[in-house]
Amino acid sequence: MTISGLGPHGERAAPPERVSLLPDDRTAAKAAGWRVAVVLHTLESDWAKQQLAGMMGIFGDCGAAVIDVVDCAFSPDMQVAELDRLIPQRPDAIISLPVANEQVAAAHRRVSEAGIKLVLLDNAPTGLLPGKDYTALVSSDNFGLGKIAAQGLSQHIPTGAQVGVLGFAADFFATNEREIAFTKWLQVNRPDVTPRVRRFARIEDAAASTDDLLSANPDLAGLFVVWDTPALAAANRLAERAATMPMATVDLGEAAAIALAKGDSFCCIAAQQPFQQGIAAAQTVILSLLGRPVPAWIALPGIGVTRDNVVESFQTVWRLPAPREVLRLLGLSRGN
Amino acid sequence: MPLNGPDLSESSRPRGKGRPRTAETAAPSLVELLNLVRTGAANTRQELERQSEFGRAVVADRLTMLGDMGLVDESELGTATGGRAPRLVRFAARRAAILVATLDQTAIGVGVADLSGKLLTEHHEAADLTAPPADLAERLTALFRWSMERHAPQGSIWGISLSVPGAVQGATEGDFLTATPPVLPAWEGFPLVETLTRDFGVPVWMRSSVETMTMGELHAGAGIGARSMLFLKVGRRIGAGIVCDGQLYRGAHGAAGLIGSLPVTAGGRSGPLDTLAGSDMIQREGLSAAQDGRSPMLADIQRRGGEITAIEVSQAAQIGDPASVAIVTESGHLIGQVVATLANALNPELIVLSGSIVQTNDILLAALREAVYGASHPFVTRDLRIIRSQMGSSAGLVGGARVASEQLFAPGFLKEWVMQGSPIAHPAFAALHDRLSHTAGPPPPPRARVGQELTT
Numbered sequence: 192m193t194i195s196g197l198g199p200h201g202e203r204a205a206p207p208e209r210v211s212l213l214p215d216d217r218t219a220a221k222a223a224g225w226r227v228a229v230v231l232h233t234l235e236s237d238w239a240k241q242q243l244a245g246m247m248g249i250f251g252d253c254g255a256a257v258i259d260v261v262d263c264a265f266s267p268d269m270q271v272a273e274l275d276r277l278i279p280q281r282p283d284a285i286i287s288l289p290v291a292n293e294q295v296a297a298a299h300r301r302v303s304e305a306g307i308k309l310v311l312l313d314n315a316p317t318g319l320l321p322g323k324d325y326t327a328l329v330s331s332d333n334f335g336l337g338k339i340a341a342q343g344l345s346q347h348i349p350t351g352a353q354v355g356v357l358g359f360a361a362d363f364f365a366t367n368e369r370e371i372a373f374t375k376w377l378q379v380n381r382p383d384v385t386p387r388v389r390r391f392a393r394i395e396d397a398a399a400s401t402d403d404l405l406s407a408n409p410d411l412a413g414l415f416v417v418w419d420t421p422a423l424a425a426a427n428r429l430a431e432r433a434a435t436m437p438m439a440t441v442d443l444g445e446a447a448a449i450a451l452a453k454g455d456s457f458c459c460i461a462a463q464q465p466f467q468q469g470i471a472a473a474q475t476v477i478l479s480l481l482g483r484p485v486p487a488w489i490a491l492p493g494i495g496v497t498r499d500n501v502v503e504s505f506q507t508v509w510r511l512p513a514p515r516e517v518l519r520l521l522g523l524s525r526g527n
Numbered sequence: 528m529p530l531n532g533p534d535l536s537e538s539s540r541p542r543g544k545g546r547p548r549t550a551e552t553a554a555p556s557l558v559e560l561l562n563l564v565r566t567g568a569a570n571t572r573q574e575l576e577r578q579s580e581f582g583r584a585v586v587a588d589r590l591t592m593l594g595d596m597g598l599v600d601e602s603e604l605g606t607a608t609g610g611r612a613p614r615l616v617r618f619a620a621r622r623a624a625i626l627v628a629t630l631d632q633t634a635i636g637v638g639v640a641d642l643s644g645k646l647l648t649e650h651h652e653a654a655d656l657t658a659p660p661a662d663l664a665e666r667l668t669a670l671f672r673w674s675m676e677r678h679a680p681q682g683s684i685w686g687i688s689l690s691v692p693g694a695v696q697g698a699t700e701g702d703f704l705t706a707t708p709p710v711l712p713a714w715e716g717f718p719l720v721e722t723l724t725r726d727f728g729v730p731v732w733m734r735s736s737v738e739t740m741t742m743g744e745l746h747a748g749a750g751i752g753a754r755s756m757l758f759l760k761v762g763r764r765i766g767a768g769i770v771c772d773g774q775l776y777r778g779a780h781g782a783a784g785l786i787g788s789l790p791v792t793a794g795g796r797s798g799p800l801d802t803l804a805g806s807d808m809i810q811r812e813g814l815s816a817a818q819d820g821r822s823p824m825l826a827d828i829q830r831r832g833g834e835i836t837a838i839e840v841s842q843a844a845q846i847g848d849p850a851s852v853a854i855v856t857e858s859g860h861l862i863g864q865v866v867a868t869l870a871n872a873l874n875p876e877l878i879v880l881s882g883s884i885v886q887t888n889d890i891l892l893a894a895l896r897e898a899v900y901g902a903s904h905p906f907v908t909r910d911l912r913i914i915r916s917q918m919g920s921s922a923g924l925v926g927g928a929r930v931a932s933e934q935l936f937a938p939g940f941l942k943e944w945v946m947q948g949s950p951i952a953h954p955a956f957a958a959l960h961d962r963l964s965h966t967a968g969p970p971p972p973p974r975a976r977v978g979q980e981l982t983t
Contacts, residue, residue: 193833201629201636201651201920203838203883292648317648320748322917334652362648362677371650371673378669484889487919 196334196372198488199315199364204332205486207471210478212253220477221254225283227476230273231312232290234262236420237444238465241509242312245469246286253477258282265393267294274298284308284476292316292362300324308479310472314364321487326479329472329489333365333441336461336493337372340439343459343495344413345381347437352412353385355404357397357425359417360390366417369441369461373415387411397421398428405434413437419447419460426456443496445514448505452520454498462494462508553589554942556581560589561945564599564618565643565936571605571613590616596948597622618643623683623949625931626671626727629690629736629923630663632656632763633883636920637670639678640928642685642935644746648678649924656692660717668726685950687723687731688931690739690923692764694782703730703934705959725963730956732931736760737784740916741768741775742926744879748918755875757866758916761882761891763806765862767869786869791861804861806837806884812854813840822850837884845888852890859891863898870899874907881916 194204212220227250231239243260250257259277263270270290277285278301285302289295289311296316302309309325313333319325348354356373359366374386387408391400397416401424405411413436414429416422422440429435435456440447443462451457468491475485496504502523505513518524559579563569569578575586593599603615620643627646629636633656638649650670654663675684686703691710707720710733720731741758744750750758750770758768767784769776776783787801802808813835817825824843825835833839843851866878878899885891896913903911916922934940935950944953951957 195653197634197651197653198919199649199651199921200918201631201634203887205842205887317646318747320917320921321919367650367677371652371670374673375652375666375669487886487917 194332194335194490194492195338196332196368199328202488204488204490207467207489207491209486210471210474210489212474212477216477216481217253219481225255225480226258227255227284228259228277228282229257230261230263230270230285230287232263232265232288238442241465242469245466246473249470249473263290265290267291270295271298274302278302278305282307283480284310286310286312286472286476288312289314289316308476310475312472327475327485327487327489329468329475330365331463331468332490332492333368334372336441337369338376339461339493339495340415340441340459341373341376343497344415344437344439347458348384348413351383353387353408353410355408355411355414356386356388357400357404357414357416357421358388358390360392369417391421394421397424401425401428405432411436416440418442419444423447423450426450443505443508448501449514449516451496451498451501452517458497460496462496462504464491464508466510467491554946556585557589557593557945558938558942560586561593561598562936564616570615572616573613575616623685625928626674626684626687627924627927628667629920629927630656631736632692634920635666636924637674638924639674642932644928644932646925646928648674649921651920656711657713660714660719664719664722684727684729686729686931686935687727688927689731689733690736690927691733692736694735694785695733703732703956721963724960728951728960730950732934734930736923737766737768738775738777739926739930740881740922741770742929743918743922744916745770746929747925748916748922749879749914750877753877755873756877756879757869757873757875758879759866761862761880761885764801765805769873786865789865791864793857793861800861800865804858809837809840809854809858809884810835813851816850822848824848825851838887841884841887844890855888855890856894859894860898863895864902866895867899867902870903871907876910878911878913879916881922885915886919
């Protein structure tokens, strides 16, 4: 699968195979006994849990101790405080998902300046440079995810209609790329469709933003939301207003997979591969600690998921069986 | 006019017969004081008095004017050195924003910078520069509007700076463009500059991407603090940016460093460096290696329906594909021979390589180093560092922002607008905008309000 986006500095993507570990690498890593910390935006989401699961396996294989896993609750201030708390503990590396842009840039720079290897997930604050201020960025092909969502939703949108886009107000590489790619795909392939954009600052605001969007544009024929948790909130609000419409989003969380299997609103989900991304991030940490050159941007392709392939896609993404509810809705589970 | 800053051209104070207007007398002192603050040369009233040699009353009056225009901020206190803590005078870099873009052969990048040239956000995406220019202009406009919506919703835009893949004729120092210069054959006859000027209502500057990337590397990358530096961009064309005494050397017409035209010889063939070592050569040789069986790795990419570009050849070289290593090595040696000549002439302390072929493998850098070390005087290479840029395409955006920032506040340009508090009121620009607004074109975008801080 090809990567259609460019990195935060226009980099070409390197595939995750570029950071594969050889048996010798594992042996050398075990001998070193490194200490690593992980700082995420949240630990609540399925995406975060799978990301951690991917990382922990690799760190376990390589004898690296994970000394802290921090939940920043999407708060830039908390992330700055947590990074400053971790620096004096002198971990060998930190994997961090910067929750904002300018507000958290200096704190991340302080990590590198303290001689701690810094691997970023999903977002690189403007002004931070790979090789200087951080080791590498590992993310999905977020531009590709936006395109997959647009392509999937477009099939359900009549000619000349308006489509709602619920974006994320924070200046965040991953969600910016998804929004830009979604609207670009429509502009190029469905110039008859007009996108109507609203942005929410917090997940809790997603339902209210849906109300705003719908009040300003009562004729919406479809909706794209930049990830699944706010998308589910938006879907609930649309159902309450009896305004159900075709929807597309990013991330195949458990609830989103069930909603897709139901088939009453979600028609397409562009899935990330968080388990594989966690593996790639941990391998990048190990290679950089071994002094091996790593690419500036490692990107994983997205997977287009519809009701027809939700079961196998769930298995691919989560390395787990699809939820029983999904199997039941699709008539694959014949028990209760 | 999109910006309507306070009109200070007429002082409210009474003036005597024959006395010059405040506008005529204040502008030079405003320019000098603002630039002392902007460049960080002075950041208290006392320092401003000392460095400018203006009296206390003049400095106080001008700072009040600059404060009213939103160009300086005196809200912060400095450190006391006995007695009261001095009030710090800061340049209000967030007073307005600069839109920047890089147009490359295969990608387009856009960003928003503050007035100091600091990049606040950026986005890059694949693009085809040989596509019809109207499509490109439409995409550029869409991305600029998206960026403004996200990062300058209540602010205002004071300029646009573009990086293009080629020397820009007519881009003399200090001038914003009044017409689109000939850059690429595909753009001939398309009024890109006129369209942007009319639609966004701001002056447009344009420089070659080698120039902007060199500026970016010098001010925000590996070249920080360097007095002498060579910057090399390796792509379809190969260009050099030359920094002497800490300044970009542009030459008589902004065409310095076009080393891609220099003749070289390889394998019995002679031709320009662009042709024998640029990305077209790497792609062509890679295709040939895939087809004649020399490169099973590239052949495999083709068999799976993948396209072979210079990037695939560079990545294959990095993984160790022998045919790809040979192709990229030859490119590095040829470029190195030309760079060695430049290095011997200029004796730089730093050579920085950039471009996606350089970013995706270590082979080209190694081959170039070998050629430069082999062909240079030992004094030239004794402390010479030859490295790869870490900035990628961000260098062009950062450098583009620096170009606009320096031009907006260049003394000759600044004195024409400082009394009005906005460069949009610069008489030459106002005349241009007026003229372009009367020619047919799409309706202008919604205008931003004046005097608000940018939100980021």
